[in-house]
Amino acid sequence: MGRAKITIVGAGNVGATCAHWCAAAELGDIVLVDIPMTENMPKGKALDLMQSSPIVGFDSNVIGTTEYGPTAGSDVVVITAGIARKPGMSRDDLLSTNAKIVSSVAENIKATSPNAVVIVVSNPLDAMVQQVFKVLGFPAKRVCGQAGVLDTARYRTFLAMELGVSVEDVSALLMGGHGDTMVPMPSCTSVGGIPIRRLLSEEKLSAIVDRARNGGAEIVSLLKTGSAYYAPAAATAQMVEAIVKDKKRLIPCAAYCDKEYGVGGYYVGVPVILGAGGVEKIVELDLDSEEKAAFLKSVDAVKSLVATTTQLMGG
Incomplete structure (x- = not known):
């Protein structure tokens, strides 16, 4: 059986670091692709990552490119392309620019990796x-968004820090949109099987929930x-692993x-x-x-964003 082929579109911090995690875990061979104006940047990052393989001990092949030809036949495609937030900028401020970028990416994926x-x-x-799904025309189950794993990780981190326990023992769930209206679920949160409300006051739990909601903005x-x-x-690498290893992980993600x-x-x-399909x-x-x-309430915020995207993209 051959290795899985994983394409990561966008060789910036998120894309390159995702390639790093995936390679180190030997999830498959990796193609790191970016726009032509970046010239040889993705090739340089891919070569640097490959040179770490004898040290870390992985046999995944990593290549960088500014063309989609080498990505053909990918099993999984990760889209990280787009501009990043700056201080004072919300995720929503990125809407117009990134909608055009991901639409272009989706057209290329559709042509080169129709089964990804x-x-x-x-x-x-x-x-x-939502925009990528619209452009691709793939079955909904083969298009998803990474947010829940990250938001849950932030929530779990803050809970572990507050309680002075291992992050491994904190189990949690968040739902809704990725942003200020995300919905941490205390009823689905526990530490070593103990319901969180037996360990924390409502006041402290509420403060941690708010910090998780604003976790990205805090780092920005x-x-x-x-x-x-x-x-x-x-x-993102955890989601890739669930797919290429058909792990059937029960995790939160943006799904149709x-x-x-x-x-x-x-x-x-x-x-x-989340599994191979x-x-x-x-x-x-x-x-x-x-x-x-x-x-x-969170769904309504998502609907508003999608409506604005549709308007900006001309229907």
């Missing part, structure tokens, strides 16, 4: 994955000249919900079973009234 599972990472996430404000990339890249949760045909963060199942939870209200 596609993971969108570009922001604003929920609108971008600290970095000054860029946005987060280690954790987003690691989260039609009848599920009453969303009506939009990509939004929900728990899914992509989103193999959307797991529907019985939300309480407070959780449902917060989720629907």
Whole structure:
């Protein structure tokens, strides 16, 4: 059996670091692609990463390119392409520019890797994955967005820091859009099997929830000249692993919900079973009234972004 072929579009911080995580875990052979104006930059990053292989001990091949020919026949395509946030800029501010970028990427993927599972990472996430799905015309289950794994990781990190416990023992779930309206689910959060509300007061839990919602903005404000990339890249690599190894991971990601949760045909963060076929199942939870209200508010924010994208892209 041959190795999986993984294409990562966008050789910036998130894309290159995702390639690093994937190569180190030997998830497959990797093609790192960027726009022609970057000239040999993706080749340089790929060569540098390959030269780490004898040290780290991986046999994945990594190549860099500014053309889509070498990406042909990819099993998984990750889209990280787009401009990054700057201080004071929201994910929504990226909408117009990144919608055009991901549309162009999707056209190329459609032509070169028609059977791939596609993971969108570009922001604003929920609108971008909807746009990619529209352009690709792939079955919905083969197009998804990375957000839930990252947001949950931030939530779990802050909980572990507060409680002084291993992050490995913190289990959590978030739903909704990737942004200020995301919905951490305390009812689905536990530490070593102990419900979180037995360990933290509502006040402290609420503060941690707010910090998780603003986790990306906090890093942008600290970095000054860029946005987060280690954790987003690691989260994406975990999704790639679930697909290429058919792991059937139950994780949150942006998936196409039609009848599920009453969303009506939009990509939004929900728990899914992720495997070789992509989103193999959307797991529907019985939300309480407070959780449902917060989720629907988040869905409305996603719908507004998608409507604006459609308008900007001319229908």
